[in-house]
Amino acid sequence: MLRFSLTATLALVGAGTLAGTLATPVLADGRLEARYKLSLAGLELGRAALVLEVDEKSYTASGSARLTGVVQAVSTGKGTAGARGQIDHGVLAPRAFAMEAETDKKAEAIRLVMNGAGVTDMNVEPPVMPVPDRVPLTDKDKRGVFDPMSAALIMVPGTEEALSAKACERTLSIFDGRQRYDLELSFERMEEVKAEKGYVGPAVVCRIAYRPVAGHRPNRSGVKYMMKNKEMYVWLAPIAGTRMLAPFRAAVTTAIGVAQLEALSFISEPMVGRQAGPAKAAIP
Template sequence: MLRLCLSAVVALAGAGAAASAAHADGRLEARYRMSIAGLELGRAAFLLEVDQDSYTASGSARLTGVVRAVSSAKGSAGARGLVENGELAPRSFAMEAETDKKSEAIRLALNGAGVTDMSVEPPVSQSDDRVPVTDKDKKGVFDPMTAALIMVPGTDDPLSPKACERTLSIFDGRQRYNLELSYERMEDVKAEKGYAGPSVVCRIAYRPVAGHRPSRKAVKYMTSNKEMYVWLVPVAGTRVLVPFRASVATAIGVAQLEAQSFVSEPMVGKGPRPSRAAAP
């Protein structure tokens, strides 16, 4: 569950699609609770700043409560990129995570064509049944953090079924996969602090492409899982939607990420502020 958050909810939302370039400056600070079967697992935070030319996103997560007594884990992730011709164009992604037994670090550099450089520690283990990642698999992809941002085209209300009409091509440094989003419904949501209003709910289907081991039970389970959803809400002053809530059915209960605080503001005419790391 921790890695879901660090990778922008395993990219339970989309990126891509054109957006209105005008009046696209905004800032979001959000704090989330992670749980499974109703039991709190941890806390997470997310910070986003976007203007007409660029975006910066960062997040962090840590285990809390009774789970921390069994295992301590924490991590952070971040991404930067440009807004070119109304589209998100990722340029860098970094993720670090630590548990009692190991640490992990991933770095990606990207341009308009795809991944240009990468570092993964520890390296992906060799296995005869692992589908190899080829150079082609690194073309035309988004990093997981950028994939948590949706820019909806046009001038109509971005909170509409069209926000869910997309397939996301994602590479996280280890695996290449697609997330197929489809419209489910509209639903009101409310944070303890900040946002209260409508959300668009998208159903998600996981489609592994490369880097995975098809014989593993977890891969088979997630590929056939029909109970994965994300609730998207807008960032003030922009046409960007980000996750307010995400849920995934598991064998031991529903894993969920939900905003406790979701505060956004337009920054038209202000320009981007210096970023600081978000902390849960």
């Protein structure tokens, strides 16, 4: 449960979506700084921060998380995650992903190196243990995929309104170093959202379906539960100066209540004509 709390915080920070074509170059530079609260059944479990920066040729993403609230009384935990990549002919092309998470009982680290074809090098600590019921990962499972952090960005093609049902019309192929899975998104509704600081306005709500491909253990009750789970959603809000959207809120129904990540602060601004600095997220 404690490990789930920290890992879920990092995962939900990057549980948005990606893909698409950059349609209007003049609207290609933007920056987002966001702070989130993770809760389970109404109880605060953690805080997280996310910074996204994008220009016409590249993007960077940085996130951090720590356990707080009632969980902190029995266990400490913190983690960081980051990704960078290029924008090649209007398409996100991940180049590197790294994640580190640590509690008082366990530490893990994942590093991926990627090119246009897929993962070219990786290191996972502790390594994935071979067990008879685990669906094996193959080289094919590491091709044509995105890392979880790059999946925090949506680039909506065309010249129509970016904040629309089209943002949800996609299936995402993701490899996180341990598992290869698809997230199938479908449009649910439009909804007004309001952060304590920053963004106030409409968000597009996408329903999410989890489809494991490899690296998972299909007989595990948790895997079966998530495959059948029809109550997983992400709320996507716009990043100023771009045709991109990023997660404002995410919610997953679990056996013990709703796990939710919600923005306390969601501040974005265009960066046209400004010098971008290195993306770095810090938790208040």
